Amino acid sequence: MKSPEELTELFRSTGRKVTAQRQCVFRVLQGDVTHPSAETVHALVSAEMETISLKTVYQTLYDLAELGEIVSLDVGTGMTRFDPNTDDLHHHLVCRRCGSVRDLVADFPQLRVPEGAELGFEVGSAEIVFRGLCPDCRSAAAPEQTSGRRQTQRSRP
Amino acid sequence: MKSPEELTELFRSTGRKVTAQRQCVFRVLQGDVTHPSAETVHALVSAEMETISLKTVYQTLYDLAELGEIVSLDVGTGMTRFDPNTDDLHHHLVCRRCGSVRDLVADFPQLRVPEGAELGFEVGSAEIVFRGLCPDCRSAAAPEQTSGRRQTQRSRP
DNA sequence: TGTTCTTCAACAATCATTGTAGATACGGAG
DNA sequence: CTCCGTATCTACAATGATTGTTGAAGAACA
Ligand SMILES: [Mn+2]
Ligand SMILES: [Mn+2]
Ligand SMILES: [Zn+2]
Ligand SMILES: [Zn+2]
Numbered sequence: 449m450k451s452p453e454e455l456t457e458l459f460r461s462t463g464r465k466v467t468a469q470r471q472c473v474f475r476v477l478q479g480d481v482t483h484p485s486a487e488t489v490h491a492l493v494s495a496e497m498e499t500i501s502l503k504t505v506y507q508t509l510y511d512l513a514e515l516g517e518i519v520s521l522d523v524g525t526g527m528t529r530f531d532p533n534t535d536d537l538h539h540h541l542v543c544r545r546c547g548s549v550r551d552l553v554a555d556f557p558q559l560r561v562p563e564g565a566e567l568g569f570e571v572g573s574a575e576i577v578f579r580g581l582c583p584d585c586r587s588a589a590a591p592e593q594t595s596g597r598r599q600t601q602r603s604r605p
Numbered sequence: 606m607k608s609p610e611e612l613t614e615l616f617r618s619t620g621r622k623v624t625a626q627r628q629c630v631f632r633v634l635q636g637d638v639t640h641p642s643a644e645t646v647h648a649l650v651s652a653e654m655e656t657i658s659l660k661t662v663y664q665t666l667y668d669l670a671e672l673g674e675i676v677s678l679d680v681g682t683g684m685t686r687f688d689p690n691t692d693d694l695h696h697h698l699v700c701r702r703c704g705s706v707r708d709l710v711a712d713f714p715q716l717r718v719p720e721g722a723e724l725g726f727e728v729g730s731a732e733i734v735f736r737g738l739c740p741d742c743r744s745a746a747a748p749e750q751t752s753g754r755r756q757t758q759r760s761r762p
Numbered sequence: 763t764g765t766t767c768t769t770c771a772a773c774a775a776t777c778a779t780t781g782t783a784g785a786t787a788c789g790g791a792g
Numbered sequence: 793c794t795c796c797g798t799a800t801c802t803a804c805a806a807t808g809a810t811t812g813t814t815g816a817a818g819a820a821c822a
Contacts, residue, residue: 465798485778764822791795
């Protein structure tokens with residue numbers, strides 16, 4: 449993701465208007481490695497701008513995704529996650545307890561579909577999701593994290 | 606996934622009761638390679654049992670997943686998909702236009718997290734999702750499939 | 763057959779996300 | 793710097809998938 453200043457320029461040059469709300473979203477995403485959900489971004493932005501609506505956050509995230517500045521991820525935690533790291537060569541570790549997402553920077557060069565196995569499917573991209581337990585959740589005695597964002601966890605019926 | 610008869614036995618032996626509704630779900634899932642959503646399963650079962658409720662289908666799918674007889678997948682199509690193929694060594698091709706999911710049976714032996722890259726994360730499993738266009742959707746002139754299930758497609762705002 | 767516990771169907775509720783409408787404000791033209 | 797057209801803002805309603813609830817019906821077992 450480009451810097452907030454560059455994003456400001458990019459938004460203007462693509463016919464989008466730049467507002468304080470949007471710039472605040474730019475700043476919050478800058479350097480964020482937690483793969484926040486829209487609601488998490490909203491919470492972070494709300495600390496600075498009391499009245500910003502969740503809809504505005506969604507809209508800005510969509511614009512950024514459309515411009516290729518962020519990537520939207522669905523890793524099965526119930527909410528779409530947004531990633532300012534658009535590097536194709538990184539994949540994700542997802543905690544199956546708390547839903548936190550961490551980057552795994554590793555190239556898997558052999559990740560091509562074997563000849564003939566596509567059976568007419570035109571493959572464009574590949575994503576790998578590793579599932580397991582994050583450091584915090586490994587100590588099973590820590591069911592609640594005292595700090596850090598809380599993930600909405602899909603509960604059993 | 607085991608056969609309907611074996612599943613009947615398994616349900617009884619695990620203290621679950623066997624009903625006509627559940628057996629109908631067993632039968633419908635048997636040999637299904639389309640990775641149906643709960644609603645798709647409901648539609649298929651409804652052909653045989655008019656009055657079965659969607660909740661009952663969800664409940665049965667959850668039971669089957671709990672017993673390890675099916676796997677629930679979240680591949681970003683907006684609905685959880687269910688897979689009677691529980692083979693760990695297969696991955697998925699997802700059509701980004703119609704949302705159809707196809708199996709890709711191929712082992713990726715080098716799919717281990719490089720030493721030290723986990724940084725405290727305890728990795729349990731890895732899934733690969735290949736995205737692209739299915740044969741039907743490749744011919745862009747075929748925006749509507751005349752036969753086959755329709756996927757609820759997430760629309761842009 | 764009767765008892766007990768599960769499961770059923772119908773219905774309401776939830777959660778993330780999207781749609782709508784009128785008010786607001788960006789930003790290029792003058 | 794001001795004005796105007798249009799994109800964006802906020803508040804609110806609506807959607808769609810999934811989950812919770814409840815009284816009635818059904819399965820297992822003695
Ligand atoms: Mn990432
Ligand atoms: Mn499969
Ligand atoms: Zn965790
Ligand atoms: Zn398709």
